[in-house]
Amino acid sequence: MVNYPELKNKYVLLTGANSGIGLAQAREFLGQGAKVIGLDCNVDQMQQLKAIYTTNFGYYQVDLTDEKQLDTVIGKISKVDILLNTAGVLDDYQPIETTSINLWQKILATNVTTMFNVTKKILPLLAEGSVIVNMASIAGMVAGGGGIAYTTSKHAVIGFTKQLALDLAERGIRVNGIAPGCIDTPMNAKDFANGGEMAKSVAKEVPIKRWAGAEEVARVATFLASNGASYLQGTIIPVDGGWITK
Secondary structure, three states: OOOOHHHOOOEEEEEOOOOHHHHHHHHHHHHOOOEEEEEEOOOHHHHHHHHHOOOOEEEEEOOOOOHHHHHHHHOOOOOOOEEEEOOOOOOOOOOHHHOOHHHHHHHHHHHHHHHHHHHHHHHHHOOOOOEEEEEOOHHHOOOOOOOHHHHHHHHHHHHHHHHHHHHHHHHOOEEEEEEEOOEEOHHHHHHHOHHHHHHHHHHHHOOOOOOEEHHHHHHHHHHHHOHHHOOOOOOEEEEOOOHHHO
């Protein structure tokens, strides 16, 4: 782990903290000595983190798509230095023919609208020098990383990130994004089922011929929150093993 002393005692708000990349981010920032608050609709992994980091970690169980629940939780938060918008869901690579309007609305609501809502509600707490890191995807840069709904949502996340970065630049708030590729997380568990043949097939398509661990994405998030990224604004960093170079 690269050590970033400037992250010690920083207040981090993290959505999607209970699993996958979000959980890895929580661990990375806690390892840097930051104070992390996790938000997720599930809490089992966050409970385990709380048992380890008793003073530096807290969490709330919340459905981010429920604005009343979100308002209640955010009303309990008084300080944020770093906002990590990580919560998201897949659409099982469904094409438009098999994508129902309900699935479409669910994906857009979870991946885009909650990011807008959380950011807007937290913005009054963000002072000059604060950082926002949004979790996009290579599906926001090229087609094929998801179905019609997921790909659309992640393109929207990248647009949201760039416009937000432009809007907040003069206030001294840095906004950047991460675009993961093939990451071994519970969200992609289906690819590893039945002997992992799908996962092996996908790995062959990655130039470096492997999936990444969630911690490899989380380490990019700590960099973006550090002073080392002080001149990055509106940048989307692919963490994809070279996928989009093809």
